[in-house]
Amino acid sequence: MSREAPTFSPLYRQIKALILQALESGEWRPGQAIPSEQELAARFSVSQGTVRKAIDEMAAENLLVRKQGKGTYVASHNDPRALFRFLRLVPIDGDLSHPQSVPLDCWRAKAGQEASRMLGIELGAPIIIVRRLLKFATRPVVIDEIYLSGEIFHGLTSEVLQGWNGSLYSLFETRFGLRMIRAQERIRAVAADRNASEALKVAEGTPLLSVERVTYTYGDRPVEWRRGLYSTAEHFYLNELN
Amino acid sequence: MSREAPTFSPLYRQIKALILQALESGEWRPGQAIPSEQELAARFSVSQGTVRKAIDEMAAENLLVRKQGKGTYVASHNDPRALFRFLRLVPIDGDLSHPQSVPLDCWRAKAGQEASRMLGIELGAPIIIVRRLLKFATRPVVIDEIYLSGEIFHGLTSEVLQGWNGSLYSLFETRFGLRMIRAQERIRAVAADRNASEALKVAEGTPLLSVERVTYTYGDRPVEWRRGLYSTAEHFYLNELN
DNA sequence: TAGTGGTCTAGACCACGAC
DNA sequence: TCGTGGTCTAGACCACTAT
Numbered sequence: 001m002s003r004e005a006p007t008f009s010p011l012y013r014q015i016k017a018l019i020l021q022a023l024e025s026g027e028w029r030p031g032q033a034i035p036s037e038q039e040l041a042a043r044f045s046v047s048q049g050t051v052r053k054a055i056d057e058m059a060a061e062n063l064l065v066r067k068q069g070k071g072t073y074v075a076s077h078n079d080p081r082a083l084f085r086f087l088r089l090v091p092i093d094g095d096l097s098h099p100q101s102v103p104l105d106c107w108r109a110k111a112g113q114e115a116s117r118m119l120g121i122e123l124g125a126p127i128i129i130v131r132r133l134l135k136f137a138t139r140p141v142v143i144d145e146i147y148l149s150g151e152i153f154h155g156l157t158s159e160v161l162q163g164w165n166g167s168l169y170s171l172f173e174t175r176f177g178l179r180m181i182r183a184q185e186r187i188r189a190v191a192a193d194r195n196a197s198e199a200l201k202v203a204e205g206t207p208l209l210s211v212e213r214v215t216y217t218y219g220d221r222p223v224e225w226r227r228g229l230y231s232t233a234e235h236f237y238l239n240e241l242n
Numbered sequence: 243m244s245r246e247a248p249t250f251s252p253l254y255r256q257i258k259a260l261i262l263q264a265l266e267s268g269e270w271r272p273g274q275a276i277p278s279e280q281e282l283a284a285r286f287s288v289s290q291g292t293v294r295k296a297i298d299e300m301a302a303e304n305l306l307v308r309k310q311g312k313g314t315y316v317a318s319h320n321d322p323r324a325l326f327r328f329l330r331l332v333p334i335d336g337d338l339s340h341p342q343s344v345p346l347d348c349w350r351a352k353a354g355q356e357a358s359r360m361l362g363i364e365l366g367a368p369i370i371i372v373r374r375l376l377k378f379a380t381r382p383v384v385i386d387e388i389y390l391s392g393e394i395f396h397g398l399t400s401e402v403l404q405g406w407n408g409s410l411y412s413l414f415e416t417r418f419g420l421r422m423i424r425a426q427e428r429i430r431a432v433a434a435d436r437n438a439s440e441a442l443k444v445a446e447g448t449p450l451l452s453v454e455r456v457t458y459t460y461g462d463r464p465v466e467w468r469r470g471l472y473s474t475a476e477h478f479y480l481n482e483l484n
Numbered sequence: 485t486a487g488t489g490g491t492c493t494a495g496a497c498c499a500c501g502a503c
Numbered sequence: 504t505c506g507t508g509g510t511c512t513a514g515a516c517c518a519c520t521a522t
Binding site: 485487490491492493494495496497498499500501 | 505508509511512516517519521522
């Protein structure tokens with residue numbers, strides 16, 4: 001294991017990159033356990049402590065989940081704990097109910113300027129657009145327009161969406177092998193237009209949160225761009241600053 | 243060093259608590275270096291590795307800052323890098339300019355229901371209310387109303403605010419010895435009322451972000467509650483989801 | 485050159501979960 | 504009882520900063 005990388009990178013980071021690579025290649029699937037620290041140490045010819053430090057960082061990044069006495073697992077969006085990782089919307093009256101995703105529409109198009117820039121694909125490349133509603137206890141709260149690369153999400157149709165009973169990201173993970181790692185949201189305040197007011201059942205002109213999200217998979221590759229309008233009549237966007 | 247705490251807590255966490263305590267007591271002041279890992283290890287009669295793990299966690303929590311070859315320093319809001327830690331507002335046109343805080347008003351009052359709940363003080367306890375404007379390059383972008391416990395911020399006046407040339411939190415830190423550790427923000431969309439429209443120079447009814455923030459010091463003690471209205475005409479609220 | 489944090493190792497023991 | 508991750512130690516060496 002060379003330590004003389006062009007810009008010096010400690011051994012544990014090289015190990016981290018190797019584990020990441022195995023993860024990316026699908027050697028271990030979401031929800032499954034990865035080999036024990038001892039096994040990995042032997043495989044990479046380093047000490048257990050070095051593997052541990054690599055895994056520590058990956059656990060901090062929500063890529064892996066440690067379970068004492070059992071093993072280390074590949075994080076999965078199927079895990080119910082992952083549900084609110086990217087959804088920062090909370091009912092004002094503490095009532096933390098399960099959101100429900102209602103697909104409204106799904107069609108194919110060609111990437112415009114914005115979509116191509118956000119998704120890092122060519123202008124005119126095939127994309128898929130999904131419109132969906134997010135409900136908390138029968139009440140519509142978010143209307144989303146989601147832009148996906150047609151290449152990656154080949155085979156995504158209304159039927160697939162209808163038939164899925166969970167979060168979108170868990171669908172992406174199981175159906176397309178795409179793991180969402182991190183996201184960036186840009187939030188502004190806008191007035192509800194006709195469409196939004198009908199979908200969210202609020203008066204036209206009602207102030208709404210406009211939330212633009214770009215979601216990244218391994219290697220900081222953007223794979224999803226979505227524009228959401230959030231009704232904050234009975235919910236707020238909760239953010240922890242550390 | 244007992245390891246048989248009621249609910250088991252590893253040694254490095256006990257060390258962390260001790261360091262935290264020294265920090266809180268003011269033994270080392272913001273911006274100053276704390277003793278070397280070896281010295282702390284000797285002082286607490288543990289190995290350097292154990293101290294290191296404690297410090298690692300505190301560095302991850304932005305309480306300490308490590309500088310290789312030099313030492314470990316107490317984090318400070320005077321550090322320019324801390325400026326955008328709690329301010330997630332970014333110009334739409336990349337132009338990352340320095341915000342300027344303009345105090346408008348500062349008066350004494352008694353805590354109402356909301357303020358007393360948010361600040362964890364008694365109903366009717368003395369509080370100080372600050373109104374201030376945040377400008378980016380002469381343009382007003384945020385109007386804030388800030389609620390502070392009169393006990394803690396005894397001596398805070400308009401004059402003190404006027405005479406300070408930096409962030410509020412850096413004032414709090416140097417003048418009142420209060421270190422802001424973490425915060426929680428609740429964001430909603432609202433329409434600009436008369437006051438806000440005048441302060442932010444937008445039309446009445448313009449959608450604005452309403453950002454309510456509770457800020458905590460050591461021991462998760464809430465010490466500041468603020469309500470801000472953000473104009474998102476030329477800025478957006480940026481949030482990283484990990 | 486001296487002192488600091490950063491990395492790496494090897495081994496011992498503890499806590500937890502499953503069998 | 505066994506295997507896993509979690510903690511703790513002690514020592515060696517590397518990288519950065521200052522003098």
